[in-house]
Amino acid sequence: GQNIDQPTEMTATEGAIVQINCTYQTSGFNGLFWYQQHAGEAPTFLSYNVLDGLEEKGRFSSFLSRSKGYSYLLLKELQMKDSASYLCVFTGGGNKLTFGTGTQLKVEL
Amino acid sequence: DAGVIQSPRHEVTEMGQEVTLRCKPISGHDYLFWYRQTMMRGLELLIYFNNNVPIDDSGMPEDRFSAKMPNASFSTLKIQPSEPRDSAVYFCASKWGGGRNEKLFFGSGTQLSVL
Numbered sequence: 001g002q003n004i005d006q007p008t009e010m011t012a013t014e015g016a017i018v019q020i021n022c023t024y025q026t027s028g029f030n031g032l033f034w035y036q037q038h039a040g041e042a043p044t045f046l047s048y049n050v051l052d053g054l055e056e057k058g059r060f061s062s063f064l065s066r067s068k069g070y071s072y073l074l075l076k077e078l079q080m081k082d083s084a085s086y087l088c089v090f091t092g093g094g095n096k097l098t099f100g101t102g103t104q105l106k107v108e109l
Numbered sequence: 110d111a112g113v114i115q116s117p118r119h120e121v122t123e124m125g126q127e128v129t130l131r132c133k134p135i136s137g138h139d140y141l142f143w144y145r146q147t148m149m150r151g152l153e154l155l156i157y158f159n160n161n162v163p164i165d166d167s168g169m170p171e172d173r174f175s176a177k178m179p180n181a182s183f184s185t186l187k188i189q190p191s192e193p194r195d196s197a198v199y200f201c202a203s204k205w206g207g208g209r210n211e212k213l214f215f216g217s218g219t220q221l222s223v224l
Binding site: 033044045096098101102 | 210
């Protein structure tokens with residue numbers, strides 16, 4: 001079967017760094033996405049990893065270890081607008097994307 | 110491009126009624142996906158199309174749900190008859206399938222409430 005595990009919610013302080021972890025189990029794997037979803041809005045693309053290692057994009061970085069079935073999203077210099085749900089998503093066979101239930105991040109002053 | 114366009118934005122109906130959700134994908138995109146989102150289950154893939162042909166409908170809950178894509182610029186998701194447990198946000202998304210790393214673009218969603 002296919003399964004994704006990520007924490008339900010996290011809280012962090014403005015200006016700090018937060019790491020959101022994701023583990024997955026699947027029989028077929030092509031790559032891993034992270035999406036951001038603000039309350040009442042549609043998910044939007046943040047990052048994509050297909051090879052092991054770290055991908056950096058501004059304040060956001062995403063890491064993948066295929067052998068461990070593990071990924072994390074790192075958010076630096078947190079801002080209030082970063083309060084949102086962060087969805088770990090993997091692509092298995094074909095073009096099918098499987099979404100996790102998301103980690104609700106709350107950024108506080 | 111205007112992005113993925115869904116209608117209606119909100120739908121309130123009574124149990125037993127037929128509901129039709131509509132989606133216009135981004136021009137040039139050859140994949141279209143229908144997702145349902147609830148607090149308990151997150152985003153669930155219902156069905157997806159490639160070049161207007163349904164590829165995987167294993168996520169469609171039951172025969173009450175049906176989806177069509179008569180052409181490259183339009184798709185519908187129909188629920189008949191609707192039930193209260195169908196209440197959720199339904200998202201349509203599209204992408205260009207040229208590579209595995211092509212990202213999904215989501216519409217704004219339809220908030221469905223079945224009373």
